[in-house]
Amino acid sequence: MAGDKGPRRSPQEAVRAVREDIIRGVFAPGERLTEDALATRYGVSRVPVREALRVLEAEGFVEAKPYIGVFVRELSEAEAEDLLELRSVVEPMCAARAARNRTPEQLGRLKELLNLGWDAVHDGRLTEVPRLNSRFHEVIAEASGSEVLGQMIRQLSQKIAWVYAVELPRRAEDSWREHEEILEALAAGDADRASALLAEHIAKATNAYRRRVREAAQAPEDPAPTAARTGGD
Amino acid sequence: MAGDKGPRRSPQEAVRAVREDIIRGVFAPGERLTEDALATRYGVSRVPVREALRVLEAEGFVEAKPYIGVFVRELSEAEAEDLLELRSVVEPMCAARAARNRTPEQLGRLKELLNLGWDAVHDGRLTEVPRLNSRFHEVIAEASGSEVLGQMIRQLSQKIAWVYAVELPRRAEDSWREHEEILEALAAGDADRASALLAEHIAKATNAYRRRVREAAQAPEDPAPTAARTGGD
DNA sequence: GGGCGAGGGACTGTATACGACAATGGTGGC
DNA sequence: GCCACCATTGTCGTATACAGTCCCTCGCCC
Numbered sequence: 001m002a003g004d005k006g007p008r009r010s011p012q013e014a015v016r017a018v019r020e021d022i023i024r025g026v027f028a029p030g031e032r033l034t035e036d037a038l039a040t041r042y043g044v045s046r047v048p049v050r051e052a053l054r055v056l057e058a059e060g061f062v063e064a065k066p067y068i069g070v071f072v073r074e075l076s077e078a079e080a081e082d083l084l085e086l087r088s089v090v091e092p093m094c095a096a097r098a099a100r101n102r103t104p105e106q107l108g109r110l111k112e113l114l115n116l117g118w119d120a121v122h123d124g125r126l127t128e129v130p131r132l133n134s135r136f137h138e139v140i141a142e143a144s145g146s147e148v149l150g151q152m153i154r155q156l157s158q159k160i161a162w163v164y165a166v167e168l169p170r171r172a173e174d175s176w177r178e179h180e181e182i183l184e185a186l187a188a189g190d191a192d193r194a195s196a197l198l199a200e201h202i203a204k205a206t207n208a209y210r211r212r213v214r215e216a217a218q219a220p221e222d223p224a225p226t227a228a229r230t231g232g233d
Numbered sequence: 234m235a236g237d238k239g240p241r242r243s244p245q246e247a248v249r250a251v252r253e254d255i256i257r258g259v260f261a262p263g264e265r266l267t268e269d270a271l272a273t274r275y276g277v278s279r280v281p282v283r284e285a286l287r288v289l290e291a292e293g294f295v296e297a298k299p300y301i302g303v304f305v306r307e308l309s310e311a312e313a314e315d316l317l318e319l320r321s322v323v324e325p326m327c328a329a330r331a332a333r334n335r336t337p338e339q340l341g342r343l344k345e346l347l348n349l350g351w352d353a354v355h356d357g358r359l360t361e362v363p364r365l366n367s368r369f370h371e372v373i374a375e376a377s378g379s380e381v382l383g384q385m386i387r388q389l390s391q392k393i394a395w396v397y398a399v400e401l402p403r404r405a406e407d408s409w410r411e412h413e414e415i416l417e418a419l420a421a422g423d424a425d426r427a428s429a430l431l432a433e434h435i436a437k438a439t440n441a442y443r444r445r446v447r448e449a450a451q452a453p454e455d456p457a458p459t460a461a462r463t464g465g466d
Numbered sequence: 467g468g469g470c471g472a473g474g475g476a477c478t479g480t481a482t483a484c485g486a487c488a489a490t491g492g493t494g495g496c
Numbered sequence: 497g498c499c500a501c502c503a504t505t506g507t508c509g510t511a512t513a514c515a516g517t518c519c520c521t522c523g524c525c526c
Contacts (some may be wrong), residue, residue: 034506034507034508035507035508036506036507044480044481045480045481045482046481046482046508047280047283047479047480047481048479048480050280050284050508050509051283051284051287052287054284054287054288055287055288055290055291057288058288058291058292059291060380060381060384060385064508066487066488066508066509067486067487067488067507067508067509068487068488068489068507068508069507069508073380075381078378078379079379079380079381079382082330082377082379082381082382083381083382085326086323086326086382086385089322089323089326090319090322090323093318093319093322097315144315145311146311146312146315147293147306147312148293148306148308148312148315148316148392149312149315149316149319151293152293152319152385152388152389155291155385156385159381267476267477267478268477268478269476269477277510277511278510278511278512279478279511279512280509280510280511281509281510283478283479299478299479299517300477300478300479300516300517300518301477301478301517301518301519302477302478
């Protein structure tokens with residue numbers, strides 16, 4: 001062990017920890033990540049860190065250059081658009097399946113996430129919202145019933161969270177209202193309605209994202225830095 | 234070094250090697266993969282093997298159980314259907330982008346793959362066809378111009394190859410004729426036509442797959458084992 | 467004879483050590 | 497004063513070694 005500084009996370013969670021830190025913007029795009037620094041940060045050895053970085057490379061969050069190091073990738077605007085379009089066709093399909101296959105236990109988890117999300121929004125704990133949002137969509141993916149499909153959507157969802165890390169909190173309240181309607185459709189087993197609601201939900205989120213990008217382009221200086229990374233869809 | 238038995242592959246290629254062996258069916262679904270065995274097989278140490286297995290786990294090819302081992306996943310029929318449906322919406326979208334963004338160099342690679350595919354089909358070297366087919370679709374994904382999108386589609390393409398490992402060779406000839414038309418549309422920059430052709434291509438491949446499954450269900454004994462794992466789309 | 471528990475074997479998970487390569491700073495020559 | 501070359505340093509890539517956990521078998525007891 002090196003420094004025992006980190007929060008002593010289980011090494012199994014190293015992947016998740018690094019990925020979350022990337023999504024939350026702790027590590028900036030283009031930044032170089034050294035295995036040693038990450039190892040001491042998370043309180044583990046280099047081996048688990050290496051494994052985590054390989055996974056993140058496969059997922060597209062970092063880029064590894066041999067004998068040099070791994071670098072946090074940066075998402076171009078065009079790539080973000082592609083992800084959003086991809087999502088707009090994939091997630092409604094996923095929701096339709098989920099409406100048919102969801103278990104009561106999954107509905108319960110969605111309801112719980114919905115409550116947590118509402119509370120976080122109303123209490124102003126906006127830093128927690130993106131994570132809850134991701135979880136909500138991931139559970140829907142899981143509820144689709146297909147493990148392979150769910151895994152793929154989960155990756156997509158995480159990248160989307162990366163995109164939305166810069167969205168405005170203004171939309172958060174609307175977003176969770178829409179989540180509520182989606183959950184109702186899933187609970188009722190209405191595949192068509194669930195699919196349509198999710199399509200609409202994503203379209204609105206995409207528009208909010210585009211507005212945010214346009215505003216940022218007009219005012220290069222972020223007008224409210226504390227408001228960043230608190231949005232979601 | 235452990236055994237020096239393997240073909241002395243570069244460790245960088247360990248991931249690719251294991252994945253290909255899984256796709257080709259060298260490792261049967263449900264089979265347990267021990268790190269040591271893989272290490273000696275590929276002539277590397279356990280560490281690169283572990284990293285490879287983690288990546289494959291993230292990609293959904295294997296399932297890791299803590300302190301027990303990793304097992305080759307098996308694709309249920311329902312999951313295969315989901316993958317095919319996912320593909321039917323994602324790849325046409327990808328083709329449309331590729332028609333606009335493809336570089337001459339990428340067109341050249343596609344043309345080369347097309348020739349290789351035709352030759353393999355006509356010479357009866359059917360074991361090489363699925364790999365060439367995967368490559369063809371992967372280059373289209375790359376030509377879409379979005380790195381993140383391409384990476385995601387590449388993973389999808391690999392899983393599809395896994396599904397099609399059981400397809401009939403009967404379709405191979407039609408498939409490569411369709412590839413030729415797709416390439417023409419891409420070269421012409423006709424996004425709509427490329428998208429439509431790819432949608433049709435995938436629909437036919439999906440039907441062929443479904444026929445194959447139905448026939449297999451009627452005759453549990455594989456009537457022509459040498460014909461398996463030689464198809465593609 | 468059957469069930470339960472302890473012990474051994476095997477494998478995974480992790481840490482440490484060493485060699486290979488790239489980047490960087492200093493020194494010498496021009 | 498500037499540029500090229502070389503040594504040094506830092507990091508990655510890999511191998512080896514050790515600790516923790518699970519499974520399975522063998523022996524004991526009921």
